[in-house]
Structure formats: C-alpha cells, structure tokens
Amino acid sequence: MTASPEMLAGWGNTSPSSAVVVHPRTASEVSDALRSGPVIPRGLGRSYGDPAQCAGGTVLSNRTLWHLSPIDPATGLVTAGSGVSLDELLGVAIPAGFFIPVTPGTRQVTIGGAIAADIHGKNHHVDGSFMSHVTSFTLATPQGVAVVTPESDPELFWGTAGAMGLTGVVIEATIQLIPIETGYVTVDTERFDSLDGVMDAMATGDHLYRYSVAWVDCMTSGPRLGRGVLTRGHHAGLEALTPKQARNPLAPPSGSMLTVPFTPPSGLLNRLSIKAFNEAWFRKAPKRRDAEVQSLGTFFHPLDGISMWNRLHGHRGFLQYQFAVDDAHGEVVRSAIEMLSGSDVPSFLAVLKRFGPGNPGPLSFPLEGWTLALDVPVGPSQLPRTLDQLDHLVADAGGRLYLAKDSRLSPELFDVMYPRAIELEHLRQRVDPERVLRSDLSRRLGMD
Amino acid sequence: MQNAFGQPQSVLVLGGTSEISLAIVRRLVADRTRTVILAGRNQTAMGTAAAELKDLGATTVEVVAMEATDPSSAAATIEASFAAAGGQIDLVLVAVGLLGDQSTTEDDPTITTELFTVNLTWPAAALAALRPRLIAQGTGHVAVFSSVAGVRVRRANYSYGATKAGLDALATGFGDSVRSSGIKVQVIRPGFVRTKMTEGLKEAPFTTDLDEAADTIVKGLASSAAVIWSPPVLRAVFLVLRHLPALIWRRMPS
Numbered sequence: 001m002t003a004s005p006e007m008l009a010g011w012g013n014t015s016p017s018s019a020v021v022v023h024p025r026t027a028s029e030v031s032d033a034l035r036s037g038p039v040i041p042r043g044l045g046r047s048y049g050d051p052a053q054c055a056g057g058t059v060l061s062n063r064t065l066w067h068l069s070p071i072d073p074a075t076g077l078v079t080a081g082s083g084v085s086l087d088e089l090l091g092v093a094i095p096a097g098f099f100i101p102v103t104p105g106t107r108q109v110t111i112g113g114a115i116a117a118d119i120h121g122k123n124h125h126v127d128g129s130f131m132s133h134v135t136s137f138t139l140a141t142p143q144g145v146a147v148v149t150p151e152s153d154p155e156l157f158w159g160t161a162g163a164m165g166l167t168g169v170v171i172e173a174t175i176q177l178i179p180i181e182t183g184y185v186t187v188d189t190e191r192f193d194s195l196d197g198v199m200d201a202m203a204t205g206d207h208l209y210r211y212s213v214a215w216v217d218c219m220t221s222g223p224r225l226g227r228g229v230l231t232r233g234h235h236a237g238l239e240a241l242t243p244k245q246a247r248n249p250l251a252p253p254s255g256s257m258l259t260v261p262f263t264p265p266s267g268l269l270n271r272l273s274i275k276a277f278n279e280a281w282f283r284k285a286p287k288r289r290d291a292e293v294q295s296l297g298t299f300f301h302p303l304d305g306i307s308m309w310n311r312l313h314g315h316r317g318f319l320q321y322q323f324a325v326d327d328a329h330g331e332v333v334r335s336a337i338e339m340l341s342g343s344d345v346p347s348f349l350a351v352l353k354r355f356g357p358g359n360p361g362p363l364s365f366p367l368e369g370w371t372l373a374l375d376v377p378v379g380p381s382q383l384p385r386t387l388d389q390l391d392h393l394v395a396d397a398g399g400r401l402y403l404a405k406d407s408r409l410s411p412e413l414f415d416v417m418y419p420r421a422i423e424l425e426h427l428r429q430r431v432d433p434e435r436v437l438r439s440d441l442s443r444r445l446g447m448d
Numbered sequence: 449m450q451n452a453f454g455q456p457q458s459v460l461v462l463g464g465t466s467e468i469s470l471a472i473v474r475r476l477v478a479d480r481t482r483t484v485i486l487a488g489r490n491q492t493a494m495g496t497a498a499a500e501l502k503d504l505g506a507t508t509v510e511v512v513a514m515e516a517t518d519p520s521s522a523a524a525t526i527e528a529s530f531a532a533a534g535g536q537i538d539l540v541l542v543a544v545g546l547l548g549d550q551s552t553t554e555d556d557p558t559i560t561t562e563l564f565t566v567n568l569t570w571p572a573a574a575l576a577a578l579r580p581r582l583i584a585q586g587t588g589h590v591a592v593f594s595s596v597a598g599v600r601v602r603r604a605n606y607s608y609g610a611t612k613a614g615l616d617a618l619a620t621g622f623g624d625s626v627r628s629s630g631i632k633v634q635v636i637r638p639g640f641v642r643t644k645m646t647e648g649l650k651e652a653p654f655t656t657d658l659d660e661a662a663d664t665i666v667k668g669l670a671s672s673a674a675v676i677w678s679p680p681v682l683r684a685v686f687l688v689l690r691h692l693p694a695l696i697w698r699r700m701p702s
Contacts, residue, residue: 007630018583055630384453408452444449
C-alpha cells in the first residue's frame with residue numbers, strides 16, 4: 001500500500017482537507033489500516049460534505065475491494081465487494097434481467113457508500129432504503145472482521161446503516177436484486193401550477209406507483225410557489241416496448257456523454273440563469289402524459305449523462321440541503337420553499353419525494369412523510385443564516401437532515417435531529433473503543 | 449472542523465486583547481465557534497473577554513499566557529494553545545502588535561527593537577511553530593493582521609509600517625508554503641480603525657469603526673481572497689497610492 005497525502009473534498013467541493021489515502025485489497029489489509037486512527041473509508045466521493053474526509057489522518061479507498069459474484073438466477077442474490085459501483089453492478093445485472101432494489105439519483109456510488117449512507121431512491125415509500133435489501137455484509141472494525149446479518153448482530157447491522165462509515169469498513173455485501181423484464185420504465189408525468197397540487201397528488205396517489213419523484217421550482221413566488229412536475233412509474237413489461245426496443249430489451253445503461261472539462265467562475269449559476277433554466281424546464285414538461293417508456297438511465301440517473309457536473313457551481317462549491325419530516329409536518333416543505341424563494345438564494349429545482357418508515361438503526365434518515373432536497377451554490381452572504389433558520393424549522397418539526405448531503409449542520413442541532421445517536425456511540429464503544437474511525441463529519445458534528 | 453461556509457468551530461487569537469479580534473470572535477461565536485483560546489499578556493482583560501464570549505455561547509474559552517517581547521516563548525504559547533483547544537484549531541488570528549509612536553521610536557534603538565520584536569519577530573516565530581501542527585492536522589486557516597501602513601511605508605509611521613510590511617510578506621510566503629496541505633492563509637490589511645490602539649490619533653481617510661471593520665473581515669474570512677482589505681475600497685485606493693512618485697508620497701500629510 002502506498003501512502004501519500006492528498007487533498008480530498010466531497011461532491012460539493014466545499015471544505016477540502018488533507019489525508020493519506022490507502023488502497024487495501026483484502027480484509028486483512030483493511031484490518032492493518034485500522035490499527036491506528038483516525039481512519040475513515042471513502043468510495044466515489046459522492047457525499048456532498050465531509051463524511052469521507054479525515055483531516056490529518058488516513059482515508060481508506062474502498063475501490064480496490066472489488067469483486068463481483070455471479071448473480072444467482074434463481075434467487076437474485078449477488079455478492080459484491082465494497083468498492084463495486086452501482087454502475088458496474090448494473091452493467092452486469094440489467095443484461096441478466098435484474099435491477100438494484102434501491103438506486104439514488106446517480107449510479108456513481110459504491111456498495112460500501114450505499115450502506116454507509118443507507119441510500120434511498122424514488123421507491124422508498126414502497127421498498128424502503130438500501131439496507132432493507134442487504135442480506136448480509138462483511139465488516140472490518142478495529143475489533144476484527146465479521147459477517148453481519150440482521151439476525152446475527154442486529155445492533156451492528158442496523159447501526160452501520162447510515163452511520164457514514166463510523167462503525168467499520170464494509171468489505172463486501174450480499175444484496176437481493178429484483179427481477180426485471182426490460183431495461184425500461186413506463187412513466188406518467190403530470191405538471192402542477194402550485195405546491196399544493198403536487199403534494200396532494202403525491203399524498204393520495206404515490207402508493208399506486210413503485211417509483212415517484214417531483215421536481216419543484218423554488219424560485220417562483222406567489223400562487224405559483226412550488227409549482228412542479230411529478231413523474232411516477234413502474235418497470236416496463238415487454239408488451240410496453242416498441243418493436244425496436246423489444247429487440248434488445250435488457251440493454252445496459254450508457255456511460256457519460258459529456259464532461260464539464262474545467263471549473264468555471266462561481267456565479268455562472270446565479271439567480272437569473274437558474275430562474276431561466278427552471279422556467280424553460282417547467283414549460284417543456286407536458287401538462288399530462290401517460291405511460292411514456294423511458295430507459296432506466298433516463299428515469300433514474302438524469303445527471304449521470306454529464307460527468308463532473310458539480311464543477312458547474314464554480315470554485316466556491318455548492319451544497320445540497322435535504323431534510324425529512326413526517327406527514328404531520330408537511331407544511332415545513334412549504335415553509336422551506338417560501339424561505340428560499342423569499343431570499344436571494346438561487347436554487348435549482350428541488351426534489352420532493354415521499355418516504356415510508358425508516359429502518360431500525362439509530363441513524364436512519366427517513367421519516368414516514370416527506371423529503372425535500374435542493375442544491376444551492378455557496379456565495380450569497382445570507383445563505384449560512386438562512387439555512388440555520390431552516391435547520392431550526394426542521395428540528396422543531398421533529399425532522400432531520402441527511403448526513404450524506406450535510407456539510408454545515410451544527411452539533412447542537414444534530415443531537416436534536418438524531419436523538420438516538422447515543423445508541424451509535426454505545427455501538428462504537430463496543431466495536432471501536434479507541435475511536436479509530438473518525439471523519440471530518442464526525443468531528444464537526446461532535447460525534448467523538 | 450470548518451464547515452462548508454468556512455465557519456470555524458475553534459479559534460485561537462494571538463493577541464487576545466486585540467479589540468478588533470474580539471469583535472471578530474464575537475461574530476464567529478454567533479455562528480459555529482464554540483472553542484476560543486485567547487493568548488495574550490493582560491490576564492484581567494482576557495478574563496473579562498472570556499466571560500463575555502461564554503455568555504454569547506462559547507462552551508470552552510481558555511486563556512493562555514503570551515509574552516510577545518520574548519520570541520523564544522512563542523513555541524510554548526502555541527503548544528499551550530493547542531493543548532487548551534484539545535489538539536485541533538480551525539482558525540488562528542495573528543493579532544499581536546504595537547502601534548508605537550514614530551517620534552519616540554525613530555531615535556531610540558531600544559524602542560525600535562521592541563516594536564520589531566513584538567510586531568514581526570514574535571509572530572514569525574509563532575508561524576514557524578504553527579506550521580508543522582497545521583500541516584499535521586490536515587486542515588486549518590490562519591489570518592494575519594497586516595496593515596495598509598505596510599503596503600507603502602509612510603514618513604509618519606515608517607517603523608510600524610516596516611514591521612507590517614515584513615509580516616505581510618512573511619504571511620504571504622507562509623500561505624504559499626502550506627496551500628497544498630489544505631491550509632488557508634489570509635493577510636488582513638485594515639485601514640484606520642477607531643479602537644483603543646488609535647485613540648487620540650488623527651483619523652485617516654476611510655476610517656471605519658470597529659463593527660464595520662469586524663463585519664468586513666468576517667466576510668473576508670469566509671472568502672477565498674488572499675488579502676482582506678478593510679474597508680474594501682482601500683484596495684483600489686492603494687493601487688493608486690502605491691504608484692505615486694516618491695516626491696509626492698514623501699509629503700503626504702500624517
């Protein structure tokens with residue numbers, strides 16, 4: 001293993017720090033790296049903030065923990081190394097007639113990262129989060145390497161879900177894939193002129209769809225505040241395809257077509273350009289369109305077509321604010337959009353989704369109700385205070401922020417939003433009593 | 449740790465009774481700063497400041513002894529400060545300095561030596577002690593108080609100006625040397641600020657009060673600017689003043 005200090009940042013490119021990066025190939029090399037800390041694992045760096053950074057310590061890249069078992073055609077079970085990306089897994093799974101049970105908005109996350117962030121997708125209201133489909137994983141902690149299942153060690157299994165790598169390093173995991181007939185989705189699209197319209201449609205109709213997501217405009221005010229486009233769908237059967245599509249119904253997703261080659265000045269994405277983009281996007285959507293057949297890539301991973309798109313936000317970087325509130329506090333969604341549209345903070349389309357219940361883990365993010373996620377570039381001077389106010393609104397409603405996105409929450413409000421974080425501390429006391437596993441995020445949020 | 453907005457959680461002030469630094473720290477405590485280390489000479493004044501910062505929400509405020517006339521003590525002050533902070537410091541404000549009086553300084557080798565020791569030699573020793581610690585922690589931010597007086601040295605305060613010119617140059621080079629290690633270094637060049645330090649002195653053009661200067665500097669700390677001018681207009685003013693012919697510059701009123 002070579003050791004060289006590198007600057008590492010999250011996807012938002014906001015607070016880089018320097019660490020020695022190691023590339024272990026085996027569980028025993030991971031164990032060696034866990035002899036002294038601070039250490040934290042890192043996958044493809046798609047978390048927006050600082051969970052996969054360890055200033056002055058060691059960052060353990062999981063990409064060299066790469067192996068992939070054949071998919072069992074009878075059960076749909078596959079065992080993948082921690083460093084296998086969803087993109088790489090899908091490249092094998094789709095042609096074999098299987099799909100991953102949960103996918104976020106990008107295929108560029110690793111299995112280890114998917115577990116660490118307990119990722120969710122457009123089907124959380126039906127299928128739950130990623131960990132609900134993991135049957136077992138092998139975890140290296142400073143206390144040793146063990147195979148963990150929900151039955152063998154529920155505390156460690158669920159405690160690892162969403163714990164951002166602080167309980168150990170995933171070596172490999174066995175995942176229950178879902179069978180698909182085609183690599184396509186049939187999509188119903190509806191456009192709404194107001195937030196109420198979007199939310200009503202979702203609250204009353206999402207249970208009829210496996211996948212559902214709404215894109216909401218945070219930059220219009222007045223009665224059209226929060227206007228949005230709702231897309232919902234199911235995996236398409238063969239009968240839905242055109243003859244051309246049906247000739248190769250299980251084509252794997254294509255790679256990136258475009259790359260953002262350099263970082264333009266901050267400010268390229270400003271109030272005016274984003275407003276214009278949102279307007280064009282809203283007008284492009286049909287009032288209503290049923291049963292359109294889209295490829296899995298188009299439906300699930302629209303931004304994967306442009307690699308390094310995060311550079312568009314300029315050298316100051318950007319952040320994503322994602323929170324969850326339960327059904328009784330849906331009004332926080334409206335308040336958040338009102339606060340942002342009323343400030344000078346430019347925000348791209350926000351993503352609104354329904355959540356089902358969370359998992360049993362102490363750091364489970366979902367709450368049965370709503371989740372809203374929005375990208376904002378760093379720059380506007382009032383942004384820090386505006387988001388601090390939003391934090392209070394969310395915390396007062398019993399809601400929480402998603403740690404895979406967070407880059408600026410305070411330790412005080414983290415404790416309010418995650419009251420069961422103390423259970424994670426008990427677990428770390430058991431598997432990592434010397435706190436070898438630490439990250440910039442754990443230090444920032446006072447989890448040490 | 450600093451967050452996405454560059455807001456620090458722990459701050460060390462070298463020159464812990466500096467009014468402008470304390471005004472900055474009060475603002476930082478209103479955001480994410482919870483640990484403050486004040487290193488200075490006047491224990492009573494720092495004790496008062498510490499109590500105020502705790503009232504404002506800081507959870508750990510520690511006072512560390514510092515003797516800026518003795519550069520050989522700089523390393524010990526830095527070590528004690530990191531220990532008091534629990535090993536990690538996000539932001540170091542270097543705000544050690546005497547203004548001095550040109551007329552009593554310029555003919556007195558002892559006073560001149562003390563001015564250079566406090567304003568330049570001690571901070572230089574402190575930066576040297578900070579450097580390996582910051583590189584080891586893999587993150588950090590240093591902001592060094594220079595002055596517009598050092599941008600082009602004037603007849604009226606050339607001794608003070610020369611100390612700041614030296615410190616400004618040192619801090620700039622220091623910043624270049626740690627940039628690739630994830631350490632941000634900024635030079636702060638304030639103009640005339642109404643404080644105890646400047647009480648009774650004739651005000652210069654573009655004089656600001658303490659709050660205005662602190663607001664400007666806090667905003668600058670969150671930016672990626674290598675130099676923070678306060679007020680910002682001084683950047684343009686000095687672009688011109690720097691190039692005035694010496695014949696005119698020499699006659700600039702004090």
